[in-house]
Amino acid sequence: MSASPRSATPASWITHWVGGKAVPGEQTRAGDVFDPSTGEVTARVPFASLEELDACVRTARAAYPAWAATPPLRRARVMFRFRDLLERASDELAEAISREHGKTLADARGEIVRGLEVVEFACGIPDLLKGEHNESVGTGVDAFSIRQPLGVVAGITPFNFPAMVPLWMFPIALACGNAFILKPSERDPSASVLIARILHEAGLPAGVFNVIHGDREIVDGLLSHPGVAAVSFVGSTPVARHVHLEGTKHGKRVQALGGAKNHAVIMPDADLDDAVNALMGAAFGSAGERCMAISIAVAVGDDTADRLITKLEPKVKALRIGGYSDLNADMGPLITGEHRSKVCSYIESGVGEGASLVVDGRGGLSNKGFFLGGSLFDGVKPQMRIYQEEIFGPVLGVVRVPDLDAAIDLINAHTYANGTAIFTRSGSAARAFTSAIEVGMVGVNVPLPVPMAFHSFGGWRSSLFGDHHIYGREGVRFYTRLKAVTQRWPRDVQHAAEFSMPTMK
Ligand code: NAD
Numbered sequence: 001m002s003a004s005p006r007s008a009t010p011a012s013w014i015t016h017w018v019g020g021k022a023v024p025g026e027q028t029r030a031g032d033v034f035d036p037s038t039g040e041v042t043a044r045v046p047f048a049s050l051e052e053l054d055a056c057v058r059t060a061r062a063a064y065p066a067w068a069a070t071p072p073l074r075r076a077r078v079m080f081r082f083r084d085l086l087e088r089a090s091d092e093l094a095e096a097i098s099r100e101h102g103k104t105l106a107d108a109r110g111e112i113v114r115g116l117e118v119v120e121f122a123c124g125i126p127d128l129l130k131g132e133h134n135e136s137v138g139t140g141v142d143a144f145s146i147r148q149p150l151g152v153v154a155g156i157t158p159f160n161f162p163a164m165v166p167l168w169m170f171p172i173a174l175a176c177g178n179a180f181i182l183k184p185s186e187r188d189p190s191a192s193v194l195i196a197r198i199l200h201e202a203g204l205p206a207g208v209f210n211v212i213h214g215d216r217e218i219v220d221g222l223l224s225h226p227g228v229a230a231v232s233f234v235g236s237t238p239v240a241r242h243v244h245l246e247g248t249k250h251g252k253r254v255q256a257l258g259g260a261k262n263h264a265v266i267m268p269d270a271d272l273d274d275a276v277n278a279l280m281g282a283a284f285g286s287a288g289e290r291c292m293a294i295s296i297a298v299a300v301g302d303d304t305a306d307r308l309i310t311k312l313e314p315k316v317k318a319l320r321i322g323g324y325s326d327l328n329a330d331m332g333p334l335i336t337g338e339h340r341s342k343v344c345s346y347i348e349s350g351v352g353e354g355a356s357l358v359v360d361g362r363g364g365l366s367n368k369g370f371f372l373g374g375s376l377f378d379g380v381k382p383q384m385r386i387y388q389e390e391i392f393g394p395v396l397g398v399v400r401v402p403d404l405d406a407a408i409d410l411i412n413a414h415t416y417a418n419g420t421a422i423f424t425r426s427g428s429a430a431r432a433f434t435s436a437i438e439v440g441m442v443g444v445n446v447p448l449p450v451p452m453a454f455h456s457f458g459g460w461r462s463s464l465f466g467d468h469h470i471y472g473r474e475g476v477r478f479y480t481r482l483k484a485v486t487q488r489w490p491r492d493v494q495h496a497a498e499f500s501m502p503t504m505k
Pocket of ligand 1: 156157158159160161165183184185186214215216217219220234235236237239240242257258259260290291390392418459463
């Protein structure tokens with residue numbers, strides 16, 4: 001990704017979306033957007049200047065009061081219309097996602113469905129915003145709590161789910177009455193502009209939802225802008241840590257979700273065929289570019305490990321790799337050539353550190369598309385880089401441990417703690433695991449335990465910085481602030497001034 005000035009022969013330009021319309025922007029800095037299936041540049045994305053960002057924040061601030069004052073029921077009706085229009089546009093949106101990301105169309109449709117579920121959740125906002133009420137906390141005195149929006153809130157999102165991750169954020173933020181600025185990944189920015197257009201068609205007032213493109217400069221601009229009240233971030237851990245530190249330093253509410261290294265424990269009593277199928281999808285779906293991808297299988301006992309490798313090896317070798325429109329492909333290319341080189345260097349380092357490379361996905365690399373085959377390692381050890389770091393590619397490592405306690409200790413010692421899973425037929429093993437494991441999202445015979453929209457998503461340790469998980473009721477709490485009201489409507493009694501701490505009578 002370059003940040004070069006306007007090119008002499010630009011491909012089509014992607015626009016910002018500000019104040020209810022597409023805005024070309026100054027285009028003084030810009031980046032290339034690739035079709036990872038061909039390796040060709042298909043579009044240019046303008047990087048907004050800090051002045052453009054400021055104008056965007058002012059537009060959102062101007063739109064905020066009327067939207068915040070709109071009854072939640074009417075805000076919900078916009079969400080209902082948006083949900084229908086989004087579903088109708090899902091083929092177009094899936095194409096926009098896949099063309100710039102590279103994931104298969106079926107996978108892109110899947111991410112839209114998971115995002116739609118959050119819109120459906122947000123449609124219930126009148127109920128979700130209900131506060132608590134006490135009659136007669138004192139004689140003739142009632143108390144109640146209300147949740148009110150924060151103002152202008154921002155979402156900064158990663159490349160790997162260009163529709164779903166923004167949809168984790170803005171439906172709830174908007175339904176709560178906030179104005180929203182989305183800063184999508186500069187690698188696949190088109191989906192966000194399409195979503196903005198659909199929101200506009202659904203009747204969202206101009207300026208309530210805006211999309212501004214850019215790189216770290218615009219992220220830092222959002223983090224320090226006094227007009228932004230809160231920031232939701234999803235991306236890699238170093239950036240998440242930075243966003244949390246900088247945002248809170250500037251007095252903002254911040255939730256920053258980071259990277260992952262998700263383990264799946266395979267117990268000796270697991271249905272191995274089922275576990276292997278689950279692992280294949282969870283490790284290699286979307287070419288491993290998922291924050292909930294399983295990148296480490298923890299085999300309990302050597303016999304389990306041997307049987308697991310025997311079943312995995314032919315399946316990894318048989319993975320079908322193709323462009324996003326290839327309906328037979330299991331997975332597409334990686335996001336950029338640079339990222340593919342990084343994943344290859346991890347494979348190299350695993351070999352160098354003594355892990356056994358059972359399947360090497362690096363054969364036949366070409367520059368026509370950023371494709372990389374699936375790789376499988378056995379004998380991965382905790383001190384290796386391929387164990388400690390997030391690879392974010394189609395590489396699955398197997399670690400061997402003697403028993404469940406060792407598996408739990410191993411997982412609890414890892415710096416990342418996003419998701420994990422156990423495959424077993426034993427209820428007591430599953431219960432011991434779910435209770436003792438120190439990870440934010442846990443699956444039992446479920447490889448990708450991404451919570452439904454009416455629960456909340458979030459990891460622990462270096463996988464999340466902040467106090468709130470994302471979407472679900474946690475999302476409503478994040479995008480609102482609580483106000484407690486104590487009220488008395490005097491009838492005829494006049495109250496004399498009281499100078500001691502008031503108590504209820
Ligand atoms: P990234 O951290 O490189 O980028 C995320 C966002 O931050 C982008 O909008 C980008 O423009 C911006 N950014 C990048 N570098 C920056 C910097 N130095 N300063 C300020 N802003 C910066 O992440 P990515 O490569 O787009 O996405 C992959 C990562 O996201 C993986 O680590 C993955 O695990 C993580 N992820 C996490 C979750 C989760 O829910 N925990 C979900 C999806 C992806």
